[in-house]
Amino acid sequence: MTKWVRFRADGAIGFGTIAHSDIAVHDGEMFGANTPTGRTLQLGDIELLAPCAPGKIIGLWNNFHALAAKLNQSIPPEPLYFLKATTSVAAHGAVVNRPASYDGKVVYEGELGIVIGKRASGISEAEAAAHIFGYTCVNDITAADILNRDPSFPQWARAKSFDGFGPFGPAIATGLDPATMSIRTLLNGAERQNYPVADMVFQPHKLVSLLSHDMTLEPGDLICCGTSVGVGVMKEAVNSVTIAIEGIGELHNEFRQAAKA
Template sequence: MAHWVRFSHAGVTGFGTLDGASITVHSGNMFNGAQPTGERLALSEVALLAPTEPTKVIALWNNFHALAAKLNSPVPADPLYLLKAGSSLTSPGAVVHRPASYDGKVVYEGELGIVIGTRASSVSEEEAGACIFGYTCVNDITAADIINKDATFAQWVRAKSFDGFGPFGPVVATDVDPASLVVRTVLNGQERQNYPISDMIFSARQLVSRISHDMTLNPGDVICCGTSVGVGTMKDPSNTVEIVIEGIGTLSNTFVQ
């Protein structure tokens, strides 16, 4: 297993593998033929960035049996998803601000993110595994009141694409069995979500395969697997949200009203 990171150090962007409190710097391409340079940096000396630069971020809806049962929603025949704007993405540790144009509920959604490593177009479920580079933590922040504000059109993309509403990271973990993972969301020190990835309606490989028949997936693209029960509103003037997935790490951000 490796934990890949992107970082800024002395005004230069780099990438490498995280080992405890130090980073082994690499050169080349994270997804294909990366080589260690011999340089090591202390984690405390760098600013972590979002671990990839996706051409698109895909976010699933209704992909967990438990949440579908709670909402009395039928199990979908195909993955239901939307695209989040690339401008919504932000780094681990970043402060996310309430949009000035919106005064309604803002909710956290702790999720597992699939990171694509190889171009995938119309791949089979069997082929999809080789297209997955690794997995990351995602907080799919949502301006919940916007979704159904207009009865004629559900505004999922707008609700999820404000600046800063897409933090992910801090690492991409490779050689992970997603079915063994558990997603926890901790809001201001209190656990609000704790659910197994094994409850997904569509598995990671199924998602990559099905979506790749709709659109080409590129290295660095992120598929947010959807969330389960426990989504809630961030109500305090300042809110610390941690998405914790053992085996990957902890994504921590602050949401400020």
């Protein structure tokens, strides 16, 4: 297993592999040919960025059996998904502020993220593994009151795309079997979600294959696999949220409410 990170050091953006607090810097392209430079940086000496810059972010709805049962939703015959603005991306450790234009409920959604490593168009499920670079932790933050505010048009993109509403990271882990993973979400230190990837309606390889028949997936694209039971509102003035997936790591962020006049 290897964990890949992206960082800023001395004003330049770089990438490499991380073990504990040591980053082995690489040259080349994360999703192409690359080689270690022999240079090592300490985590405390760099600014950790989101581990890649997605060209598009795809988010799944109703992709877990347990949540479908709780909401009395039927199991979809094909993936139900939306697109999330790339300007929503936030890094591990970033502070996410409530949008000034929105005063409704904001919820956390702990999810597994799939990062594409090789261009995929019309591929089979058996071919999908070769096109997946690795997996990451995602918090698909949502402005819940916007989503169905207009009964004529569900506003998925708007509800999901405020600046900072797409934290993911801290790393992209390769060489993992997603079927063995569980996703945990902690809000202000209390566990709110703990659910297995095995409960997913469309497992990662199947999902990548199906999506690739709708649109070409490019290296760096991020697929947020959807969430399960335990989603909740962030109510405190400062909300500490951790998305933890064994083998990948822990994504930490704060969500802060707007100061009252």
